[in-house]
Amino acid sequence: MARSITFPMSRRMAIALMALWGFCTLGIAAAHGATRTTRWPPLRSAGSFMLADIRYKVDGKWGLAWQTLYPAHQVVARRSVYVACEQATPWPATTQAFDLVGVRRASFRVPGGPVVEGAAVTVRITVPWYGPRDPIRFVHTFHLVPVDGHWTWLLSSQRYALYRQDGCGSFPAA
Numbered sequence: 148m149a150r151s152i153t154f155p156m157s158r159r160m161a162i163a164l165m166a167l168w169g170f171c172t173l174g175i176a177a178a179h180g181a182t183r184t185t186r187w188p189p190l191r192s193a194g195s196f197m198l199a200d201i202r203y204k205v206d207g208k209w210g211l212a213w214q215t216l217y218p219a220h221q222v223v224a225r226r227s228v229y230v231a232c233e234q235a236t237p238w239p240a241t242t243q244a245f246d247l248v249g250v251r252r253a254s255f256r257v258p259g260g261p262v263v264e265g266a267a268v269t270v271r272i273t274v275p276w277y278g279p280r281d282p283i284r285f286v287h288t289f290h291l292v293p294v295d296g297h298w299t300w301l302l303s304s305q306r307y308a309l310y311r312q313d314g315c316g317s318f319p320a321a
Contacts, residue, residue, distance in 0.1 A: 207234065215297075255290045265291050268288065272287065
């Protein structure tokens with residue numbers, strides 16, 4: 148007679164674990180699915196939304212930034228964890244300026260989710276080097292998703308993976 152190498156589990160425990168797994172799966176799926184039937188805010192408003200969001204982060208207002216995070220990402224990065232992790236990894240340099248370069252409609256994959264329609268917002272960020280004379284400028288494109296008539300921002304793939312593992316570890320500031 149063959150013996151099982153699995154840990155013996157009561158029927159009640161197995162049912163509870165399956166219910167928990169199902170609840171979590173449905174919750175994340177519902178959060179992602181909710182954005183498919185949403186009203187779109189004006190595309191021209193995406194740029195000012197993104198610049199305000201960057202300002203929140205530069206100023207260390209992580210709680211305000213979290214409020215406009217994509218709902219499915221709020222499920223993965225709970226507010227208290229997000230704020231604590233981001234406070235532990237502040238922006239590494241002062242920011243001289245951030246300017247809007249362009250806004251366009253785009254399709255992209257949401258980290259941990261489906262391909263969605265949203266806005267691609269390109270921003271030029273300027274940080275000082277050894278003084279204001281020779282700043283470093285870089286350009287980055289952020290993606291925004293419309294939810295219930297307003298814009299929401301996304302965690303990067305790397306941040307999403309870290310928060311999904313239930314913590315922030317010791318990752319560098321982004």
